[in-house]
Amino acid sequence: MRMKTLFASILATALISTAAAQDVKEFLGRWDMTVTPATGKPYPQWIELTDNGGKIEGKVQPRGGAWHPIVGAHVDSGKLIVDLGEARPGTDISWELTSPSAGKLTGIEKRGGDTGPTLAGMKAPSLDRPMPKKWTKPRPLFNGKDLTGWEPIGNVENNKWVARNGELVNDNPEVLGQKMRPAANIMTTEKFQDFKLHIEVNCPEGGNSGIYMRGRYELQIGTEGGKLPSHEMGAIYSWYPPPAGAENNLGKWTSYDVTLVGRHITVYRDGKLYHDNVELPGPTGGALDSNEAEPGPFYLQGDHHGVIAYRNITISVPKK
Known part of the structure; x- marks a missing residue:
């Protein structure tokens, strides 16, 4: 028993x-x-x-x-x-x-x-897609004259984005000792799936911005004080830091070339490889939505601070 x-x-x-x-x-x-x-x-x-x-x-x-x-x-x-x-x-x-x-x-x-x-x-979808064999000729996303193709989002009542001298500028200088009102972000009216992006940025010392791919994955622009490498210039925010020893080099023009296919991203900064076909596990903080299977816009952060300028923004997509 x-x-x-x-x-x-x-x-x-x-x-x-x-x-x-x-x-x-x-x-x-x-x-x-x-x-x-x-x-x-x-x-x-x-x-x-x-x-x-x-x-x-x-x-x-x-x-x-x-x-x-x-x-x-x-x-x-x-x-x-x-x-x-x-x-x-x-x-x-x-x-x-x-x-x-x-x-x-x-x-x-x-x-x-x-x-x-x-x-x-x-x-979450796997987004497992092969690298396209051919890409379209790069075309501009910013015409250098006005905000055609772009629209402010978020704190739109405090929009600081302007087109000036061929540059897309967030004219939101930090005033020492003054609490700043959050300003607007800005996004493309067009949405994209897989792409090759070229973009140039000049972020001042202490400035903070970001480039969001499909409105969900942030490439960090500027600095958050240097405490965490994955929050510094060129990081895939909180997921992947820039290469060891990479300097922020703020206050001067720098270029990024980004290829995003599925959830794999490759990033070059000024011709130097920063991220080599790494997997994006999921959206980063500040994403517009969590619909990872869907195409999405580019958006640039303007809700922090600093007179941050972007120029020569071009896009290529897979040839059909």
Whole structure:
């Protein structure tokens, strides 16, 4: 009898473990998330969940700033409870997620004990595409005369973008001792999928901007103070730092040549290789949306500070 009881106990434990593993499996992978608050517009986030020997680990990309690891996660009554850490001291954020069907997530966000925005997720696409064999002739995205083909976004009531002397300029100088109002960003009215981009920029010392590919992946322009290499000039923001020993070299014109195919990106700065066909795991902070399968615009950050100028912006796309 004791042997039967022991066997039954072991079998029950094994069945529970198997069921739990199956429950976890539904949530693993990369997810493009949309967060919808009770008031205001929906905004993008991103999460990746992995199983490390039975322990759920992961990374989360908030609305802005850098990605960070999750604190932990566990399955409870068919829901995945993800501890994202503190939003501010004393206020923890968690996600309660369910998987109603393959490739989809739904859920709610909780801050402390309060129920917050609703969550919707789609399994991130692989975007695994071969390098095109032929490209179109480069054509200008900026005509050097006016803002045709571009439109301000974000803080549009404080738009500082102007066309001046053949340059696209965010005329937003920093005033020492004065708190600056966030200014507008600016984006192309046209959207793109795979491309080759050439762009030149002059960012002053202490300036901070960014070039967003498809409106989702930021190439850092300028500096955030030098504390984190992945937040400095030429980084793929928070994912990949510039090459070791690379200097910001602000206050002078510099050029970038960017090739983006699927989710793989190659970046040259002034002819020097910075990123060699590296994979973009997901959107960076400040992305316009999380619809990674869709084409998107270029957008330039103007909501920080500095009189930052861009010029000679050209685009090539795969030949059909």
